Amino acid sequence: MKTAPLSLRPRTFALLLVLSVLIGCAAPPAPVPVGDQTVRHRSADYLIVRLDGDATPAEVAGRYLGDERLGWVVEEANPGAGFRSGQTVVVPLDPRNRAGLRRDGFQTIPILTYHRFAQDCPSPLCMPAAAFRAQMRYLKDNRYHVLTADELLAFVQHRRPLPPRSVLITIDDGYRSVYEIAYPILREFDFSAVLFIYTELIDVSPIALTWNQLAEMRRNGFAVGSHTIRHSDLTLPREGESGAEFAARVDSELVGSKQVLDRRLGQDTWLLAYPYGNYDPKVVASSQRAGYKLAMSVKRGGNPFFANPFTLKRDQILERDLPTFVKRLKTFNSLPLE
Numbered sequence: 001m002k003t004a005p006l007s008l009r010p011r012t013f014a015l016l017l018v019l020s021v022l023i024g025c026a027a028p029p030a031p032v033p034v035g036d037q038t039v040r041h042r043s044a045d046y047l048i049v050r051l052d053g054d055a056t057p058a059e060v061a062g063r064y065l066g067d068e069r070l071g072w073v074v075e076e077a078n079p080g081a082g083f084r085s086g087q088t089v090v091v092p093l094d095p096r097n098r099a100g101l102r103r104d105g106f107q108t109i110p111i112l113t114y115h116r117f118a119q120d121c122p123s124p125l126c127m128p129a130a131a132f133r134a135q136m137r138y139l140k141d142n143r144y145h146v147l148t149a150d151e152l153l154a155f156v157q158h159r160r161p162l163p164p165r166s167v168l169i170t171i172d173d174g175y176r177s178v179y180e181i182a183y184p185i186l187r188e189f190d191f192s193a194v195l196f197i198y199t200e201l202i203d204v205s206p207i208a209l210t211w212n213q214l215a216e217m218r219r220n221g222f223a224v225g226s227h228t229i230r231h232s233d234l235t236l237p238r239e240g241e242s243g244a245e246f247a248a249r250v251d252s253e254l255v256g257s258k259q260v261l262d263r264r265l266g267q268d269t270w271l272l273a274y275p276y277g278n279y280d281p282k283v284v285a286s287s288q289r290a291g292y293k294l295a296m297s298v299k300r301g302g303n304p305f306f307a308n309p310f311t312l313k314r315d316q317i318l319e320r321d322l323p324t325f326v327k328r329l330k331t332f333n334s335l336p337l338e
Helices: 010-025 057-064 068-077 129-141 149-156 176-188 211-219 243-265 281-290 322-327
Strands: 039-042 046-050 088-092 105-107 111-114 116-118 126-128 166-173 194-197 223-226 271-273 294-296 332-334
Touching: 046 057, 057 068, 057 088, 068 088, 116 129, 116 176, 126 129, 129 176, 129 322, 149 166, 149 294, 166 176, 176 211, 194 211, 194 271, 211 223, 211 243, 223 243, 243 281
Parallel strands: 111 166, 116 126, 166 194, 194 223, 223 271, 271 294
Antiparallel strands: 039 046, 046 088, 105 332
């Protein structure tokens, strides 16, 4: 007699997933300063320190954890603390919940996508400056953490936890309005973004970004990723194109754009946005061979810790009203385990 295949209830599966991730996330605690007289107590899990000067949570994280980006971990461990000289604070040494898991669900990372900007424009692919500033003001006022690409990569690789309200901003194509409108607004709020550009557009017309503008934004914390060379759909062969010719063209679009970005910007390009958001297994495999680490579509939804790094979802911000924008900021997926 054949045995029926094992079937797990969704909550049982979720619980097993949580346990496996929590076990897998355990790691040696961060290095602890030796001989630091401010440290009043230490264990494998935390430090208790007496501050010898006023400090920000980021500065405390930099001193005791070696990474100022973990300032939010210190802040959450000391609610209401002023971080003044002489104050005693707790410094967690090993933030174990790198997957953003709770008993009632798991963290998801929304990735917001824009294209062009103007003072006023009718196209849904163009965001008016006032609407964009209002959206960024909402993120700032409501204490959202705008991620860097490195932070997102560390999250999906289970290496680093993220603040509960984390979001990534991306801008596609490479239009000049990114530099003229979006860039100063983002800097106004101390935010950055990932710029996905197709290299054939750059420096070719007054509406396009220049390489000098891209280099400047990169120096100021913006990341630059590939949107291929010509922004052609990588899943559709051209008329009369053989299978071998099609595969070679896809490889050329992915490898060639990376080589141009690497050379012009002095970087190792590892971020990719598929043109039109379209991909298939062959495109994913070609992207991996080309040396990318994260690749993004425009399929709507958030990205949990178990998201496929080569099929990340993004929400195109096409509407201008703030209530619709807020709906795109889902940072938690409820999944009760009890």
